[in-house]
Amino acid sequence: MAASPSISIAIVGSGGAGALTTVNFLLEVACAAGWHGLFTRTLGPQIRGGEAAGLLRLAVHPVECLPDQFDLIIGIDWLNAHRFGNEIKAGPQTLVISDPRGGEPPPMVTQSGARVVEVEMKEIAKSISGGRPNMIALGIASRLLGFTTEQVFALIAKQLGDKGTAAIEASRAGIKAGFEAAAGIGFEAELAKPVPSEARRWLLSGNEAAALGAIRGGVRFAAAYPITPATEILEWLSPNLTKVGGILLQAEDELAAINMIIGSSYGGTPALTATSGPGLSLMIEAIGLATAAEIPIVVIDVMRGGPSTGIPTKSEQTDLNIAIYGLHGDAPHLVLAPQSVSDSLFTTQWATFLAEALQTPAIVLSDQFMGQSRAAIERPADVAFIGARSVAANISGSYKRYALAPGGVSAMALPGMPGGQYTADGLTHTELGIPTSGAGDHLAQLDKRRDKLDRFNFGDHWASIEGSGDLAIITWGSLTGAAREAAARAAADGVNVRMIAPRLLAPVQPERLAAALEGVRRILVVEQTHGGQFHRYLRAHHDLPAPVRAFHRPGPLPITAGEIHRAIIDWS
């Protein structure tokens, strides 16, 4: 069998079995050897000790989505693994390594026709002083994937360096035993050789990438209220903001967090908070204030399953509506969505830049899948999008904070500037910022705030547009990777597909989308919602020039390239 450009491995275990550590090691070994990879964790509801699985896809190219099914599944044990339901798909080509003392493999494995090979990982581990079954699994997986013990040992030395020689020795022995145990096991799949590249590569999560993007864009203050799956953004920012002269403040709740960043930004320091659906709900009132008072802020919403508390640890795209339409009154603002772990950096940086340039809130819609997956990526280029707010200079005469400037953006005085004193206000105000209920002022300021968004030239970054087929997929966010892969597969089938994924969701870009859709004869809208929010949003603002099919379903299972591919083929 020919070497494959991508191979997928899942390692399953109950709490404390170390499945996630094992997968992380595998990823790092592969990356050190030049491959790319994407690592997604999936966990039970328990804080500690629940079932856990690590899903890993390795490839010769950057990986942006999970596979349709796995080539190799290792069950260190299967306690509660049935809870993963269909999350870890197996098929007749799948090799399953199972510890016979680890309970019954779940139906998703046994009913798949997969080949199951039993290895007594626990028993083998017992025979090693300090041995742990997950190191046996690491050894097995490494050998099956074609890594050498040296490669794995090098990583162990690096990662466990501070744990002492006994720990390292035990791990090495375990890995070695795993290599031996794997000796007789046939594994058809083979990963193609890595493509040599000069690019510097990083290994990070979408949440980390977004946080770095914010700092690159100019953010120097963050207010934090923890919430799954956004917390890592805040946790990464805390020490790193300090390094660059910034500050993170833990807030008592999201109402405080959002107001804190408004205060910071009012004072001239670009500011951010990160949250998920329930927290975004609580921020809505003050995001409206920032819109009316024209204070730039960045709010990252790492979406999870909804509604309400929903499924905190799983991904969905169902906060689109609230992000776009959630504010009371007419309150245009920016909504952007990164398209991959890597793009989380760019999009968050761009969002920060745009918020500052347009003096308005930017909501960045990331999601649990993108935010919490770790991926090997090529170091994103340094781009010039660094917050450039129009700040008032040499103020003389009466300062008009909300002057009706041509582009709609008026220069902002910062506290401390003599002569710039004004009161920022959520009340309808005059150009001077004085409260009014005059129809003329109200309309003028509404126009101003709309126009500054509508007339801004967002350039080509507004969307990823790929291919030129007459069947267009319109999708967004973390589904972009799966859609891209689906388009590639369709191309292999001879179906030429165009993919359009807006990175800028609001303000809408009707001319640009119309241009991107030119010549299209079928439009497939793909999103991960129950209600088809994105589809409705497109209809509301665009005259879609061809028949539309909406393919959408809710979480918690990620939408795969396979599903999208099928939707394409079914309509071809």
Place this chain on the structure above:
Amino acid sequence: MAASPSISIAIVGSGGAGALTTVNFLLEVACAAGWHGLFTRTLGPQIRGGEAAGLLRLAVHPVECLPDQFDLIIGIDWLNAHRFGNEIKAGPQTLVISDPRGGEPPPMVTQSGARVVEVEMKEIAKSISGGRPNMIALGIASRLLGFTTEQVFALIAKQLGDKGTAAIEASRAGIKAGFEAAAGIGFEAELAKPVPSEARRWLLSGNEAAALGAIRGGVRFAAAYPITPATEILEWLSPNLTKVGGILLQAEDELAAINMIIGSSYGGTPALTATSGPGLSLMIEAIGLATAAEIPIVVIDVMRGGPSTGIPTKSEQTDLNIAIYGLHGDAPHLVLAPQSVSDSLFTTQWATFLAEALQTPAIVLSDQFMGQSRAAIERPADVAFIGARSVAANISGSYKRYALAPGGVSAMALPGMPGGQYTADGLTHTELGIPTSGAGDHLAQLDKRRDKLDRFNFGDHWASIEGSGDLAIITWGSLTGAAREAAARAAADGVNVRMIAPRLLAPVQPERLAAALEGVRRILVVEQTHGGQFHRYLRAHHDLPAPVRAFHRPGPLPITAGEIHRAIIDWS
């Protein structure tokens, strides 16, 4: 000149001048004599002592909108009256009574070509012991409108009964002096004779009507956090709930208010809160909880100018987006909008009924104009919409709170019922209410909550549909009255117009709207927003079968029948 079916009067004064009292008296006198009327106050930002104007339209039929311009304007004084801007339109047919010692009439008057007659109201009042200029104005207006002193005196006796004879005497003397002062003033307009009617009539505000509707629908608990222009709902409810065995609790904030009503309803007591945009924003998270946990609640949002604090005392329809789309996750729920002061009763009652029947939140979108105007209406009929929640009975075996019943509605156990113990939860749950992150359960419960709304037969109340022309106006809420009047005027011009005003905004009724639009060749969408929220909403969910024009503008000025009429004529 022939008697007119409607006449409009505005009385303007600065704080304490009593302009609003005068207009209220006029309204009551007219109503006692059999006319209908609508009374709208317009105030400056001051809590006390600011400029004030009372706008009154009297007619032989129920009145649901303000006039394009006023027949009679009385300026007790004109201090700060320029702040009303274009709110009080005058024209060459307008008669203006102005006190020469009350300052200059504002440009809206002087530039209109109106006939200005000076009357020294203050001086006349001074000549009367305890005399007040507004009583002179009352006398003038009463005579010009054709009321007799007896009619006015009767009201004064009723209204000022408890103020003592001196006060009554002073008022009577003032009114009489006003009558005399008006003797020589020609006033062309004349109100047609009232149409005799057996109907019992009420005089009340939309806020009061909504509150009564809620009680009629079964509400017995309200949580209150004051906010303009919704406070009167809560203030009316407080003593009146007590009378019917209910309770109102003042909450510390809107976050508490919304959770209080969820608690009440969970316990089996239908519950309501009322707020405006900023408060609704704060309620969003918990409305999502009520959606997921299937707890019926009613939230009245009396819309005001937005975004943010906006213009608290003026009307707009700009909370449509947040009401429909504001929740995170996929969270279908009910959104309804009353169409007049009178309809506020019916729609709120129906909303309460629907919330209870469908076990979901209902948001009722009223607005400042409807909520705070006082109107004479015919007593609304008692309708059968009284909250009928499906409550579990004779529970045996394991109780499934979220059972997948055919209609999507499952019987609800109430605390106290043996065997019904369950935990209501905002986490994704099984039929039993147990938290889960299973894809199957998630989808099943999302389907359940969507289907119970989509499959319910809402009947004919979903919209007001009037006329059969091939030009359709689609509008909603308090603009219905103005649209109806515009349609009537267009009919008088020979243009046959159809008016469609959905009372049920969510869930959408695509088949019903399609049927209502049958044969239509032009669609005029009318709404009071800056961004065209309603138009976008229609586009998102309906295939509108004809070319559409969107006529929308923000507040604070109400959209008049004249404006809509012009939009019709321009397109005919």
Place this chain on the structure above:
Amino acid sequence: MSGLTTRLACKPADYKSDLKPIWCPGCGDYHVLMSFTRAFAQLGLPSESIAVVSGIGCSSRIPAYTNCYGFHGVHGRSLALAAGLKVTRPDLTVVVASGDGDGYSIGGNHFLHACRRNIDMTYVVMDNRIYGMTKGQPSPTTEPEFDTALTPGGTGVAPFHPLVVALASGANFIARCFSGDPNETADVLAEAIRHPGFSFVEILSPCVTFRPDEKEWKELVRPASVPATSDQGKAARRLMTDDGFNLGILYRGNRPPFQPAVGARDVDLTELEKDFEL
């Protein structure tokens, strides 16, 4: 507390559901659950007459582990939800369960106002001085130097005094317990439920996963050396200066509970229309 009409021969097990807690092995909250069921059994309350209301957090998962009616609401709002429930259903016994994050951080305002309002319910805060569920961020009771990923090197912010806040806001029954002593805790809970009006019980409940240091609490706690006072001034001073490890009922006042009279509901609604009639 209400619903005391029926007394049965009740066992703690009657108040436990079959659901397996998601808690970590060794978590203090297991003992709190035990105290709940023991207190309910002690009081002989029919389980269907009890409502356990909570927010979000490890501690807030407790309702579903009881066999009572439960409400697992949104983060920080349990007291408000419970207020709406109790005033309309005074026949129920309402117990509100929270954590130091849920109750003192995001939920702080409702805490103030629940104390002030003095509706008859029992408020239990399982204080582990950490956000357990979100994996270890500091709460308002976390020591200033406690190191976390979100606040490397500590917050630098001193914890506040929830018991004094309760007193200042009007709470009438204030107690502190330790989860490690479920019998004593059950007794205090039972007493709190019996107390008419709002009762507040802080339970020190270790988070073994993110605060393994809290296993030492069992060495630090002690019964308060003086009996509960009913003098507000004294209580203020005492609670303000205690070290957080004195256990027992610490303050007990006698403000009457707030319960609006609920009148008859089968009245003629047309009465209400009188005001409007022309």
Place this chain on the structure above:
Amino acid sequence: MSGLTTRLACKPADYKSDLKPIWCPGCGDYHVLMSFTRAFAQLGLPSESIAVVSGIGCSSRIPAYTNCYGFHGVHGRSLALAAGLKVTRPDLTVVVASGDGDGYSIGGNHFLHACRRNIDMTYVVMDNRIYGMTKGQPSPTTEPEFDTALTPGGTGVAPFHPLVVALASGANFIARCFSGDPNETADVLAEAIRHPGFSFVEILSPCVTFRPDEKEWKELVRPASVPATSDQGKAARRLMTDDGFNLGILYRGNRPPFQPAVGARDVDLTELEKDFEL
């Protein structure tokens, strides 16, 4: 307080804007405004170095009536907004203005946490024991029997003790003033602004429109009979038992203010990438 570097010959008028207040004639808030400008003049602060932050209410309208930088935010959130401003701009003098509704009802949680956090700012609550702007509903400091349209016959709920709440939450400077004495109030405000860390000044400021009875306050207020204490226990007892009319600085502690060190910003961002490199 910061921004003390420049001292000029300042007059109160330098700190007043031209905007005419929307307040009712006779409202206590006019005097509060006067005290603000006098305090600023006393301190000789450049008006552009002061930020006055508020929420929503009659009292919260004050920023625009000063000639300082102002923020009239949303209802109840001024302290949070001010926190974000002050930690990033420690050079500014930040004064937060609120009312009893804005600050104690909807804003109660931020009050707790601002006291706890102890960021250097001055918090002024104009307490008129009523919601003025929304025309007369009770606030957390309204007397239980005070009759309003929303609560006919009174709320039946006792007011709480904001000063004790502040103390329990960690406030380090606690004072009470009466708007009717703008000189004394200005002095206390100046002292509060000078105080490092969070300072809390409650100003009794009558609402002549909805609480005409409050005109009598001038007969009831008196300077506290004892000087400010720095003993928390003593302060707790004293504040818990006072009748709400003792004026002056009542508690003054010496907890250091919270101000995260702000480092240099012109650093090489590629430093941050190291963690990610393969």
